[in-house]
Amino acid sequence: MSRPVAVTGWAVHLDAADAPAVLGRKGLLYKEPATRLALCAVHRALGLPDGARPGTALDPDTAVVASSNLGNIGTVVDVARTVAREGGRGVSLMAAPNASSNVVAGTVALWFRFGGPNLMLCNGETSGSTPWPPARS
Template sequence: MNATHANPNAREVVVTGIGLALPGVATYGDLLGPLPGEGGFDPATGLIGRELRHKDRASRLALRAAQFALHDAGLTDADNTFIGATDSTAVVVSTNLGNADSVCEATDTIATAGVTGLSPLGLPQTSSNVIAGWVAIRYRLRGPNLTVCNGVTSGLDALAWARNLIMAGRAEAALVVGVEPANDVVTKILGRQSTDAAVAVVLEPPDAAACRGARPRATIAGYARARDLAAALTCAGVTEEASVGLWLGDEADAGAGRLLAAMRRIDLEAQLGPLSGALGVLQCAAAAAHFEGDATGTVLATAGGPRHDAAAALLLTP
């Protein structure tokens, strides 16, 4: 995964739905700042309900974000039943620490009570693909199903994987979810207070969106992952002459000289705290908000750099 690579450009993919389960952020338009700091998703009331019983916190957050995104894309009816192509809709989840608490709890139980102390209801939560599995089960989505646990670039990588699935004809649409929970295990791993964060976006070809009467919010125009950000930018098609109106990234990780220094910048983690696997998908939502405000230029989303083992760049257009 450290090798530089870019996507083919045989078919466009657009964003048609966005859903947030993020405390303090009411709409994805708030991501362009300053953040209201209140309102938005309330985990105390939003993570309860019969359909969320016996599920880990990250899965419950992801299910709520997915619900909002599918509704926003016009893919659910009044009963919250999926009305799209169930056999060819993919689920791609980005999370690095999503079920770490469940894994730690299981290992602690084995250490103290042996394997007989494990609960059959808790064991599914230890699977690295449990979040994507619950989302697919809830909406009966039988397309490709995978989880990306790829460090700081995970969210952008998940968008790229979903785009590739559609462009290759493996899926007609994709639901991409970036999620990280707030709990003691995650806080201990990060060394700082964690943040409940879940965001979901629906991706599909523009012709499919047009047939449904769905409104495209943004187009994924280019992507690359490389050892350093400068190489990723080049492979993603970002040049000195590119008309980039907004850069979503961390200046400390940039290392790309005058190109990025000249852009308007928003660092979502500086505003919201550590986002890990949710970051890239949240950047995609912020890009859509940028375009809805009639802003000019494309949006560049980046993650990683000198402090990490890789960097990724995603270019979005109106």
């Protein structure tokens, strides 16, 4: 069954440090910069006022597709180093979920109550820099 796809808004956000002002402080303590940037960009694209969280019901018709070159690489490296040094028990329960490659798309889906599929495209250095549409040969 095919369904129409509509892009109804877009935004760019470049400063993860101002995420508490845009999103409100609650729930951001252990979020990485890439996740905070994505949350801020979606917040702006939806036209929400600063500090407001969506109070809507879960929307099963809205999907999230995100792409990042190395969005959560800092956490992945930190977790790997901790495991090598201290074993799995040394990894913080708050840091471990951020090591998932789908953390950005999943967090956006949860934060904004998007219940459709969520997909993170992350193939290293070319993920965010490949021209679209691809050149034809």
